[in-house]
Structure formats: structure tokens, C-alpha cells
Amino acid sequence: MAKKVLVLAESRDGALRNVSFEAIAAAKEISGGGEVFAVLCGDSVQSLAAELIHYGADRVLTAEHEKLANYTPDGYFQTLKQIIDDESPEAIVFGHTSLGKDLSPRLAARLESGLISDVTGLEQAGENTVFTRPVYSGKAFEKKLISDGLVFVTIRPNNIAPLEKDESRSGDVTSVSVDIKDLRTIVKEVVRKASTGVDLAEAKIIVAGGRGVKSEDGFKPLQELADVLGAAVGASRGACDADYCDYSLQIGQTGKVVTPDLYIACGISGAIQHLAGMSNSKVIVAINKDPEASIFSVADYGIVGDLFEVVPLLTEEFKKVLV
Amino acid sequence: MNIYVILKRTFDTEEKISVSNNKISEDSAEFIINPYDEYAIEEAITLKDAHGGTVTVVTVGDEDSEKELRTALAMGADQAVLISNEDLDSQDQFTTSSVLAAYFKDKEYDIILGGNVAIDNGTGQVGPRLAELLDIPHVTTITKIEVNGTTVNIERDVEGDLEKIETSLPLLVTAQQGLNEPRYPSLPGIMKAKKKPLETLELDDLDIDEDDVEAKTKTVEVYLPPKKEAGKILSGETPDQVKELVSLLRNEAKVI
Ligand SMILES: Cc1cc2nc3c(=O)[nH]c(=O)nc-3n(C[C@H](O)[C@H](O)[C@H](O)COP(=O)(O)OP(=O)(O)OC[C@H]3O[C@@H](n4cnc5c(N)ncnc54)[C@H](O)[C@@H]3O)c2cc1C
Ligand SMILES: Cc1cc2nc3c(=O)[nH]c(=O)nc-3n(C[C@H](O)[C@H](O)[C@H](O)COP(=O)(O)OP(=O)(O)OC[C@H]3O[C@@H](n4cnc5c(N)ncnc54)[C@H](O)[C@@H]3O)c2cc1C
Numbered sequence: 001m002a003k004k005v006l007v008l009a010e011s012r013d014g015a016l017r018n019v020s021f022e023a024i025a026a027a028k029e030i031s032g033g034g035e036v037f038a039v040l041c042g043d044s045v046q047s048l049a050a051e052l053i054h055y056g057a058d059r060v061l062t063a064e065h066e067k068l069a070n071y072t073p074d075g076y077f078q079t080l081k082q083i084i085d086d087e088s089p090e091a092i093v094f095g096h097t098s099l100g101k102d103l104s105p106r107l108a109a110r111l112e113s114g115l116i117s118d119v120t121g122l123e124q125a126g127e128n129t130v131f132t133r134p135v136y137s138g139k140a141f142e143k144k145l146i147s148d149g150l151v152f153v154t155i156r157p158n159n160i161a162p163l164e165k166d167e168s169r170s171g172d173v174t175s176v177s178v179d180i181k182d183l184r185t186i187v188k189e190v191v192r193k194a195s196t197g198v199d200l201a202e203a204k205i206i207v208a209g210g211r212g213v214k215s216e217d218g219f220k221p222l223q224e225l226a227d228v229l230g231a232a233v234g235a236s237r238g239a240c241d242a243d244y245c246d247y248s249l250q251i252g253q254t255g256k257v258v259t260p261d262l263y264i265a266c267g268i269s270g271a272i273q274h275l276a277g278m279s280n281s282k283v284i285v286a287i288n289k290d291p292e293a294s295i296f297s298v299a300d301y302g303i304v305g306d307l308f309e310v311v312p313l314l315t316e317e318f319k320k321v322l323v
Numbered sequence: 324m325n326i327y328v329i330l331k332r333t334f335d336t337e338e339k340i341s342v343s344n345n346k347i348s349e350d351s352a353e354f355i356i357n358p359y360d361e362y363a364i365e366e367a368i369t370l371k372d373a374h375g376g377t378v379t380v381v382t383v384g385d386e387d388s389e390k391e392l393r394t395a396l397a398m399g400a401d402q403a404v405l406i407s408n409e410d411l412d413s414q415d416q417f418t419t420s421s422v423l424a425a426y427f428k429d430k431e432y433d434i435i436l437g438g439n440v441a442i443d444n445g446t447g448q449v450g451p452r453l454a455e456l457l458d459i460p461h462v463t464t465i466t467k468i469e470v471n472g473t474t475v476n477i478e479r480d481v482e483g484d485l486e487k488i489e490t491s492l493p494l495l496v497t498a499q500q501g502l503n504e505p506r507y508p509s510l511p512g513i514m515k516a517k518k519k520p521l522e523t524l525e526l527d528d529l530d531i532d533e534d535d536v537e538a539k540t541k542t543v544e545v546y547l548p549p550k551k552e553a554g555k556i557l558s559g560e561t562p563d564q565v566k567e568l569v570s571l572l573r574n575e576a577k578v579i
Contacts, residue, residue: 073451073461098482102463105416105448109455114417114539117446130543136443137336140347143544184460184490188476191485201482205578229579237500247501248483253442254500256482262578272337276442283576284554285568291556299554301571303564313565318579321569 001127002034003151006089008080009040009052009060010099016048018202019095019155021055021162026155027093028056028163029122030129037061037087041079043069049173056163059172061087067180070187071099077106079178084111086176091129091151096257097201100154113150120159120259120280137253137276157201158259159280193248198232200251205231205262208251208278211238212267212288212307219245221311222266228318234258236268252277266307270295287311324376324470325430326367328400329423329437329449332384332391333357336442345545347443356391359438361398361505362498366468367436368399369503374470376433377401383408383422389521396516397508403521410526413538416444420452421536425529427457432493434475439464439497447497454495462488464499 005027009020020038027036038057040049042064049060063079080103084092092107094100096118108115121132128145131153135142146152200206207226209219219233226233234256235249251258253276263281268274270286270293278284279298286299287307296302303310334340335353342348356364367378378400382388385408392403406422408414427435435454440447447463454461466485467478470492477488480499508516526533555571557564572579 098464101447102451102461105420105446105451106455106461108417108448109420109452112417112539114415115446115448116540117448135445135545136334136340136347137445139336139340140342140545140547142542142546144540144542146540149539185462186489187486188489189487190481191487193485194483246483247480250483253440262572262576276336283572283578285572286554296554296556298551300551300576301568302554302556303561303568304556305561305564309561310565313562314568317565317569321573322579 001032003031003090004035004087005031005037005091005093006084006087007036007038007057008092008094008100009038009048010095010097011040011042011045011048012199016051017095017097017199018162019097019157020052022157022160023093023095023155024052024056025163026119026122026153026160027091029124030091030093030151032124034090039063039080039083041068041076046173046175053169053171053173054165054167056169057171059174062173062175063178064175065178065180067183070190072183072185072187073102073106074183074185075180076103077110078180080107081110082178083176089150092153094154096154096156104152104154108152111150111152113152114146116144116146116153119153119155122160134280137272138279156257156259193246200232200234200249200256200258203232203258203260205229206234206251206258206260207231207264207266208234208236208268209239209244209266210236210268211242213239213244214267216244218308221308221315225264225311225315225318228315228322236274238268265295265299266311268295269293270298324370324374324433326370326376326378327427327432327435328360328363328367328378328380328395329435329453330360330364330380330382330391330395331357331438331441332382332388333441334443340547342545342547347545354387354391356394357438357441359440359442359498359500362500362502363436363438364395364398364400365503365505366498370434370470379404381406381423381426383419385409392521393516394508396519396521397512398506399512402519405521405523406529407523407525410533411536412533415538415540416446416448416452417539418536420449420456422526422529422531423449423453424456425531426524427453434470434492435495437495437497439499450495450497457495459493459495460490461495461497462490463497465496466499466501468496
């Protein structure tokens with residue numbers, strides 16, 4: 001049965017986030033040949049709309065309002081609720097991002113609907129779409145569906161492939177005027193800590209350091225390796241707590257959940273809370289001087305040794321082969 | 324201040340996990356207070372110390388959850404409520420938040436604290452869902468909170484960035500790691516906890532009809548990931564290991 005599907009697109013630093021394109025691909029599959037429309041909110045987002053169509057959205061609704069400049073649950077809730085009332089979508093897809101996690105449960109509560117969070121895969125089973133999601137810190141998986149009523153899901157970044165970009169695709173972009181009443185939470189200030197550049201959640205290669213890196217300077221060889229590979233640098237909680245790097249680099253249950261093609265863990269022991277954030281990476285390399293470290297239990301390739309010896313050699317070797 | 328904490332008893336995911344009958348096996352599993360809820364309890368006690376009032380811990384769970392509630396009382400909460408889920412055939416986040424909302428309907432609350440996510444099911448839905456059902460604002464993943472009268476200033480973690488929020492009571496917040504360091508229950512605390520009030524409620528006591536809170540989502544399968552082949556631990560002189568690794572990543576794994 002063909003469904004009409006709403007996708008909430010997200011932008012950051014004036015550019016759309018990849019997870020929005022992935023959400024469109026998921027929505028296409030859920031729609032079973034129905035219509036996929038994207039919603040884009042902000043104070044000035046009109047210019048981003050066309051790219052959503054190039055990635056497969058049939059049309060785009062833009063909601064521009066000064067009160068949407070920063071995300072607030074109330075501002076976005078009121079906007080989405082108005083659009084949902086007008087459009088009556090049968091399915092909704094958000095990214096499982098900070099924004100998606102914050103907003104989707106609140107909307108689902110109002111819509112009295114189920115919500116399947118943090119989806120990493122989907123497949124059709126008769127009339128239904130069945131969604132896969134990791135549970136128990138990534139140690140197990142479950143398959144879930146919503147057979148009655150609105151199908152509402154959030155998808156984990158970097159797990160569902162976006163559709164091929166096609167700049168010849170066209171579709172309507174409509175601006176909707178929204179009525180936003182009082183905001184009960186006000187954003188006073190946003191202190192940017194995450195470095196601009198590669199978004200960890202969307203990076204294809206990550207070089208991560210743990211307490212074994214020993215100091216802020218200890219991250220330098222990791223950064224050099226990352227530069228050669230075009231990778232992002234991440235960290236364990238241990239490294240953040242020790243002040244070797246900023247918390248914005250933290251990977252794990254509390255930090256970012258990442259699924260790169262290649263994850264290189266340097267001086268990270270592999271606590272379950274860290275594994276919860278990276279164990280689904282396609283290929284994992286562990287560099288640790290302790291052969292018993294749990295990180296080796298999830299690693300595809302391991303080098304037992306001193307990271308300060310191994311990492312610079314690795315950088316040199318990659319330099320040689322990547323020219 | 325009327326301070327409430329919503330607490331979940333969770334499976335300790337540091338333990339080994341096995342699946343039987345399409346369910347995660349609970350035999351010989353260790354249960355704990357969801358770690359993020361410990362931050363919520365600690366913050367609740369800190370707020371009470373600063374502003375006075377009572378801290379009530381509420382859970383929806385089976386009778387075994389009394390253990391986690393007693394731990395919260397031993398940390399310093401004043402009273403606990405166990406809403407029994409034993410009459411429910413199915414339970415998802417819609418169910419849990421609806422049951423909690425029925426409990427809070429006739430309560431006076433200034434602030435409700437919860438965890439940002441449960442480490443077993445891990446959706447982070449229950450907090451914001453409950454806030455909507457109670458029609459109060461919510462702020463998730465908080466790392467700092469200051470209450471002055473009814474004005475509340477909060478810092479929250481947004482994918483590594485820090486957002487400063489101003490809002491007001493009544494309010495629901497969810498705790499992120501970094502909010503505080505939860506205390507361990509002291510021995511006198513544990514003794515006192517045994518005598519603190521712990522109320523058990525059935526769904527009937529809250530006028531809940533099971534059918535109205537039936538799960539909206541259905542779990543069709545629970546499984547363990549295919550066992551990963553043991554990784555290759557390289558050997559030999561370090562420079563040779565490095566050369567081999569680069570070649571494996573290019574030619575075998577084909578990720579570079
Ligand atoms: C509620 C909760 C949430 C948490 N969330 C997260 C999270 O999101 N992310 C996270 O990472 N952690 C998280 N943690 C913390 C987690 O439990 C661990 O404490 C943390 O991951 C440890 O960091 P580490 O591996 O860097 O440090 P350690 O465990 O100290 O490991 C350091 C490793 O470096 C190795 N080493 C030392 N020197 C060298 C060298 N020269 N060369 C090579 N190897 C070397 C050592 O052998 C050791 O294995 C959380 C904990 C709790 C309770
Ligand atoms: C008999 C039984 C059957 C179940 N069947 C299903 C099922 O079919 N589908 C399914 O998805 N789940 C099922 N569950 C799991 C359960 O419904 C969920 O774990 C629960 O709804 C909480 O959701 P969550 O784990 O995603 O918590 P999150 O939303 O991640 O929790 C966030 C925070 O909300 C609060 N919170 C969460 N749960 C509770 C609670 N129970 N009491 C008080 N506060 C809480 C805590 O502060 C927690 O930190 C079942 C559980 C039981 C006992």
C-alpha cells in the first residue's frame with residue numbers, strides 16, 4: 001500500500017546534513033511508491049530545498065520563522081504539528097540526531113503513535129516495513145514494526161545509503177507560513193565546541209584516541225594520521241575526562257554514535273559504553289599495548305604495541321601508498 | 324519543591340547477553356538502576372538540599388524493582404512509588420509514558436528528572452513523551468541546572484556543543500553524563516532506606532484500562548549479531564606489522 005511519508009530535514013552551518021538524504025532513502029522504501037515530502041525549518045533555508053529534491057524528495061515544504069533560527073522543542077513541535085494536521089502523512093522519518101531524539105517522542109506522544117528509534121536498517125514484509133535497531137549497547141538487535149496507525153521512526157546516521165544525487169530531478173518547493181506561539185524554553189547561547197569540518201557521526205574514517213594517548217600533545221600523531229586519510233578525530237571518555245581533548249570528540253553511549261567504514265582505536269581499552277558508540281563500524285583496527293584489552297574482541301585487525309611508535313609509522317606508510 | 328525522579332531498572336549491559344525464545348534472557352542477569360537515572364537521583368537530592376522539599380522516585384516495573392527503589396532511597400530520596408506492570412501484556416514507550424502520566428495527573432510537581440536514555444532499550448523516549456502528556460516543557464541531555472524561584476537556567480549537551488537554556492518550572496529534564504557524580508549509598512543511608520515509605524500501585528489504582536495503553540509497536544525478532552570472526556592480531560617487527568595492516572586495509576578490507 002502506497003504511503004505518504006514526511007521527512008524532517010536538518011541543516012547545520014548552512015548545509016544539509018547527510019542523515020537527511022539517508023532519511024529520504026528510507027522514506028522512499030517505506031512509501032512503497034507513494035509520495036515523499038521533506039520539511040525544512042529555520043530562519044533562512046529556502047536555498048537548501050532543491051538539494052532535497054535531487055536526493056529523491058518529491059516536494060519540499062519550507063517553514064521560515066525567526067523563532068525557528070535555533071531549535072526549540074516548542075517551536076519545532078508547533079511547526080511540525082501544523083504541517084502534519086494539514087498533510088496527514090502516514091509515516092514520518094527523522095534522523096536520530098540530537099534534534100530528532102528530542103522532538104520525535106514529544107510529537108509521537110501528541111499523535112498517540114508508536115515510535116521506533118535509532119533504526120539501522122529496514123526491509124519490507126508484506127504490507128509492513130520491518131525496522132532493525134541495536135539494543136543492549138549494541139550487543140543485540142531487534143526487529144520492530146508498527147502495524148496500525150502512523151509509522152514513525154528515527155534513523156541512525158551513516159547506516160542507510162542515500163539515493164544517487166540527480167540534479168535533473170525537479171519538484172515543488174512551497175513555503176508554509178507558521179504561527180508560532182510562546183516558546184517555553186529559550187536558547188540563550190550556543191557555545192560551539194565541535195570543530196567545523198567532518199561531522200564525526202557522518203565521517204567515513206575515524207581515528208580515535210583514549211587515555212593511552214596520555215596528553216593533549218599525544219593527539220598530534222593521531223591528527224596527522226587523520227589528515228593523511230581524510231579522517232575525523234574522535235576520543236573515548238577517558239581521554240575527554242583527562243582533558244586531553246574536548247568532550248565534543250567523545251564517542252560512545254554518552255557521546256556520538258558512529259558507524260564509519262574504518263575505525264582506528266588508539267590507546268582505548270574498549271569499555272562497553274565506548275563499544276556502544278562504535279562497534280557497528282564496518283572495519284575496526286585496534287592499537288593497544290595490552291593484548292588483553294577488550295577492544296581486541298571487536299577488532300578486525302589488531303596491533304599490540306605502543307601507539308606512539310605504531311601511529312607515526314602508519315602515517316608514513318599511508319603517505320607512501322596514497323600518493 | 325516537589326521533586327520527582329522517574330527511574331528504570333535495567334539490565335546491566337556489561338554482562339554477557341544471550342537470547343532465548345526471541346527475548347533477551349534474564350536468567351542470571353544483573354539488574355541495576357539505569358546509570359543515567361543515577362545522575363537524575365543525585366541532582367534531585369542536590370536540588371532538595373538547596374531548596375528544601377521532597378524527592379519521590381517513581382518506577383513502572385515488576386516487584387523486583389523494589390531493590391533499585393531502595394537503593395535510590397538509600398542515596399537520599401524520601402519516598403518511592405512502584406507502579407506494577409504485571410497486568411500488562413505488552414509494554415513499549417507509549418505504554419510506560421501513559422502509565423506515568425496517569426500517576427502524575429493529580430500530583431503537584433515542580434520538576435521531574437529522568438535519564439537521557441535507558442542503556443538496554445535505549446530510545447530516550449519516555450522523558451519527552453511524559454512532558455508532552457503533562458503539557459510541561461522539557462530539556463534533554465542536561466549537564467548543569469540552576470533553579471532561582473521559578474526561573475531555571477540549564478546547560479545541555481548537543482552533540483558536543485553546549486546550549487544555554489532559560490526556562491521555568493514546572494519542568495521535565497533528562498540527565499546526561501557530566502551532570503554530577505552520583506553518591507554511593509552510605510551504611511546509615513541503607514539502614515534508613517528500609518523504613519522509608521515505598522508505595523505499590525496497580526494499574527487499577529490509576530484508573531488505567533490495559534487496552535488503552537497497549538503497546539503501539541511490535542517486536543518481531545530479537546537476535547544476536549552473527550558472531551564476528553576473531554580479528555587478526557598481527558605479529559612480527561612493528562614496521563612489518565604496519566606494512567601488513569596497510570595492505571590488509573587496502574586489499575582485504577578494501578576500506579582505503
Ligand atoms: C554512564 C556511563 C556512560 C559512559 N559513556 C561513555 C562514552 O560515551 N564513551 C566512552 O568512551 N566511555 C564512556 N564511559 C566510560 C567508560 O566506562 C570507560 O571508563 C572509558 O571508555 C575508558 O576510556 P579509555 O579506554 O580511553 O581509558 P582506559 O580504560 O584507561 O584505557 C586506556 C588504554 O590505553 C592503553 N594504552 C596505554 N598506553 C598506551 C600506549 N602507549 N600505546 C597503546 N596503548 C596504550 C591501555 O592498555 C588501556 O587499554 C561511560 C561510563 C559510564 C558509567
Ligand atoms: C513485560 C514487558 C514487556 C515489554 N515489551 C516491550 C515491547 O513489546 N516493546 C518494547 O519496545 N519494549 C518492551 N518492553 C520494554 C519497556 O517497555 C521499555 O523499556 C520502556 O517502555 C522504557 O523505554 P526505553 O527502555 O526506551 O527507555 P528510555 O525512553 O530510553 O528511558 C529514558 C528515561 O525514562 C525513564 N524511564 C524509562 N522507563 C521507565 C520506567 N519503566 N519507569 C519509570 N521511568 C522510566 C528513565 O528516567 C529513563 O532513563 C517491555 C517491558 C516489559 C517489562
